[in-house]
Amino acid sequence: MDWIEVLYSDVxxxxxxxxxxxxxxxxxxxxxxxxxxxxEVVEVRRAIMERGPAVEIxxxxxxxxxxxxxxxxxxxxxxxxxxxxxxxxxxAADGRxxxxxxxxxxxxDDVHGEARSTVWPxxxxxxxxxxHALGHGQDERVRQFEAELADAGDIGKWRCENNDNxxxxxxxARALWGIxxxxxxxxxxxxQEAIDSGVRFLxxxxxxxxxxxxxxxxxxxxxxxxxxxxxxxxxxxxxRALADLGRLNDKPTFxxxxxxLEARRRDDGRWNGxxxxxxxxxxxLEKRRRPSKWxxxxxxxxxxxxxxxxxxxxxxxx
Numbered sequence: 334m335d336w337i338e339v340l341y342s343d344v345x346x347x348x349x350x351x352x353x354x355x356x357x358x359x360x361x362x363x364x365x366x367x368x369x370x371x372x373e374v375v376e377v378r379r380a381i382m383e384r385g386p387a388v389e390i391x392x393x394x395x396x397x398x399x400x401x402x403x404x405x406x407x408x409x410x411x412x413x414x415x416x417x418x419x420x421x422x423x424x425a426a427d428g429r430x431x432x433x434x435x436x437x438x439x440x441x442d443d444v445h446g447e448a449r450s451t452v453w454p455x456x457x458x459x460x461x462x463x464x465h466a467l468g469h470g471q472d473e474r475v476r477q478f479e480a481e482l483a484d485a486g487d488i489g490k491w492r493c494e495n496n497d498n499x500x501x502x503x504x505x506a507r508a509l510w511g512i513x514x515x516x517x518x519x520x521x522x523x524x525q526e527a528i529d530s531g532v533r534f535l536x537x538x539x540x541x542x543x544x545x546x547x548x549x550x551x552x553x554x555x556x557x558x559x560x561x562x563x564x565x566x567x568x569x570x571x572x573r574a575l576a577d578l579g580r581l582n583d584k585p586t587f588x589x590x591x592x593x594l595e596a597r598r599r600d601d602g603r604w605n606g607x608x609x610x611x612x613x614x615x616x617x618l619e620k621r622r623r624p625s626k627w628x629x630x631x632x633x634x635x636x637x638x639x640x641x642x643x644x645x646x647x648x649x650x651x
């Protein structure tokens with residue numbers, strides 16, 4: 334795909350529409366390379382908290398770090414605290430909001446206070462990811478969560494009890510997404526080793542085909558293009574996590590999956606997508622329609638990063 338052609342097409346203006354501030358934010362930062370201090374980026378971050386799905390999600394906040402009707406921070410799916418913080422991170426919400434701050438603190442307190450014998454890579458990856466994305470990753474207890482996740486990958490080999498104790502691609506992908514939210518200069522050696530372990534695991538199998546160790550058939554979501562997902566992962570989410578870490582070209586299977594993703598592009602330069610859990614959320618992130626802005630910006634980001642990482646650094650900078 335000719336990236337210059339994309340930039341001068343009508344796809345970028347479509348993603349930049351004021352009606353979808355979160356998508357506009359990601360287009361500005363991930364596709365156009367704007368810095369956080371850029372005037373337009375600052376303006377759109379403010380807009381995210383004034384209109385759109387983040388506002389609707391926060392309207393159901395019930396106080397004390399909880400959302401309406403929840404039985405625990407994990408239940409019900411997908412309207413309780415854990416899932417709302419994940420969505421708010423994906424929406425680039427402002428973590429300084431007092432409701433978000435209280436919810437993040439509640440998650441740190443509750444998870445730290447639990448007597449855990451098992452670490453779930455998908456849960457810990459999400460937890461660490463949204464705490465850092467929302468600006469609440471500096472607590473020393475979060476460092477403990479990071480160490481536990483790293484052990485689950487390095488020592489535990491990404492195994493999951495819900496997958497017959499086999500290594501889990503969903504868990505590894507979610508873990509990489511979460512660690513990718515930790516600022517590079519704050520990642521421990523163990524976190525870096527977990528990244529390498531996750532990349533090795535995902536690269537040993539055919540990413541697009543999803544033929545990872547499993548006791549059953551490949552999940553129906555894997556080859557669809559979905560957003561949002563929660564503890565699940567698909568090809569697009571996995572490629573996005575790898576793109577965040579600059580590891581898209583580490584393995585031939587990643588490149589093949591990126592080519593498959595590019596081939597799914599419509600004639601108008603957009604991608605179709607699905608929201609499989611939309612009816613169980615407080616609000617849809619976009620109207621049920623094709624094509625999808627959320628899928629399109631992520632697909633373009635993956636392809637852009639895969640292309641840039643194959644170019645000489647002096648060309649990328651220019």
